Amino acid sequence: MNVTEISESLAEHAELAVKLACDQGADQAEAGMSHEEGLNVTVRLGELESVERQKDRSLGVTVYKGQCKGSASTNDFSTDGISAAVAKALSIAGFTSADPHAGLADADRLATDPPDLELYQPWDLDTTAAEQIALTAEQAARDFDSRIENSEGATVSTGGGVRAYANSNGFVGSYASGNHSIVVSVIAAANGSLERDYWYTTARSPDDLESAADTGRIAAERAVKRLGSRQPSTGVVPVLFPPELARSIFGHFVAAISGSAQYRRASFLLDCAGDRVFPAWMNIREDPHIRRGMGSAPFDAEGVATTARNLVEAGAVQGYLLSSYSARRLGLQTTGNAGGVHNLIVEPNAESLESMLADCEQAIVVTELLGQGANTVTGDYSRGAAGYWVENGKLAYPVSEVTIAGNLRDMLRSIRAVGADVDLRGSIQCGTVLIDGMTVAGQ
Numbered sequence: 001m002n003v004t005e006i007s008e009s010l011a012e013h014a015e016l017a018v019k020l021a022c023d024q025g026a027d028q029a030e031a032g033m034s035h036e037e038g039l040n041v042t043v044r045l046g047e048l049e050s051v052e053r054q055k056d057r058s059l060g061v062t063v064y065k066g067q068c069k070g071s072a073s074t075n076d077f078s079t080d081g082i083s084a085a086v087a088k089a090l091s092i093a094g095f096t097s098a099d100p101h102a103g104l105a106d107a108d109r110l111a112t113d114p115p116d117l118e119l120y121q122p123w124d125l126d127t128t129a130a131e132q133i134a135l136t137a138e139q140a141a142r143d144f145d146s147r148i149e150n151s152e153g154a155t156v157s158t159g160g161g162v163r164a165y166a167n168s169n170g171f172v173g174s175y176a177s178g179n180h181s182i183v184v185s186v187i188a189a190a191n192g193s194l195e196r197d198y199w200y201t202t203a204r205s206p207d208d209l210e211s212a213a214d215t216g217r218i219a220a221e222r223a224v225k226r227l228g229s230r231q232p233s234t235g236v237v238p239v240l241f242p243p244e245l246a247r248s249i250f251g252h253f254v255a256a257i258s259g260s261a262q263y264r265r266a267s268f269l270l271d272c273a274g275d276r277v278f279p280a281w282m283n284i285r286e287d288p289h290i291r292r293g294m295g296s297a298p299f300d301a302e303g304v305a306t307t308a309r310n311l312v313e314a315g316a317v318q319g320y321l322l323s324s325y326s327a328r329r330l331g332l333q334t335t336g337n338a339g340g341v342h343n344l345i346v347e348p349n350a351e352s353l354e355s356m357l358a359d360c361e362q363a364i365v366v367t368e369l370l371g372q373g374a375n376t377v378t379g380d381y382s383r384g385a386a387g388y389w390v391e392n393g394k395l396a397y398p399v400s401e402v403t404i405a406g407n408l409r410d411m412l413r414s415i416r417a418v419g420a421d422v423d424l425r426g427s428i429q430c431g432t433v434l435i436d437g438m439t440v441a442g443q
Contacts, residue, residue: 018168056075117175121292136213201425240432257272277312279315286342287345343429406435
């Protein structure tokens with residue numbers, strides 16, 4: 001994929017869409033364009049199972065006539081195709097009600113010199129090479145232990161794309177990004193018990209991936225360790241969330257402080273700016289400009305410059321995550337978060353999961369969460385789980401068919417520790433999280 005040519009082409013077409021919209025009577029206009037390519041290769045039980053190639057492109061245009069908004073999309077990049085999409089958007093705007101908060105991002109907030117964050121690092125990988133990597137990963141899992149009885153397969157994925165955005169306030173910009181991954185899922189069996197588990201590695205650059213063999217081995221090790229699981233007794237105990245699951249806790253926090261949740265009055269942390277919702281030792285920051293970061297972006301979905309900021313200081317929320325629209329609804333300024341959060345970093349106060357276990361007489365380490373039982377409006381939290389029971393600071397036995405429950409507001413306040421074993425595989429970067437006093441429902 002020639003990202004330079006594609007970037008230039010998308011930017012030109014986005015500018016054309018904006019020009020056509022203004023020529024046809026729009027007071028303001030914006031256009032977003034994308035081009036994506038990818039390859040997914042899956043093997044199962046030593047055989048090639050599927051090969052998927054992806055190549056998609058799209059254009060979305062939004063127009064404003066006064067304070068009435070209309071949007072349309074197309075994958076026809078010809079001048080006639082773009083013009084037809086613009087006409088459709090203008091037609092829709094004619095039927096919508098005026099919204100005093102609608103409109104483009106303010107011109108003085110737009111990115112003027114977006115940094116190159118090295119988000120596109122191509123992997124020179126054909127189908128045959130991807131198949132061999134997947135086979136290596138799956139075989140490493142199957143060879144790990146004789147109790148690995150079956151496999152759900154191993155998948156190698158590589159892909160990249162370019163996003164361009166332009167608006168009638170004079171902004172035009174584009175950047176490329178990519179993502180690569182290896183995923184392995186296997187089934188262990190012993191004494192009539194079947195347990196499935198998985199592992200994955202993902203990164204912007206193929207050089208930052210874990211090896212295929214290590215990925216398979218970890219998946220198999222996790223599956224075998226779950227054999228012989230049972231239900232613990234119901235009670236109130238500390239719960240440890242490893243890094244790959246701990247990010248979901250902070251994901252609920254992100255949802256609660258988003259501008260849309262705040263102006264809709266649909267958040268368990270309503271009007272929380274300035275309030276201490278975490279322990280006093282906790283700090284959380286956003287850093288959109290980490291080189292090759294999974295959540296990095298030079299500008300947001302509206303062309304607003306992304307900037308580093310402290311979201312939580314000494315446990316207190318410093319502000320919300322705002323787009324231009326949600327900011328206007330709240331009488332505030334955009335924070336460059338149209339499209340979401342960019343690299344949320346939770347600062348640790350402890351070392352690893354093992355060091356946290358030493359302080360727990362009884363606890364549960366969760367390795368899998370089931371269901372969608374988190375309500376970010378009320379804060380009610382109840383999810384199925386599997387993992388390990390802890391006795392006297394050590395893993396005692398695997399557990400399953402467990403429900404962990406609490407209230408998200410109480411859970412955030414009850415975080416005792418965050419580990420330094422940070423998982424970099426997502427836009428929320430944190431280590432193991434230890435939460436005191438959650439209800440565990442078992443026997």
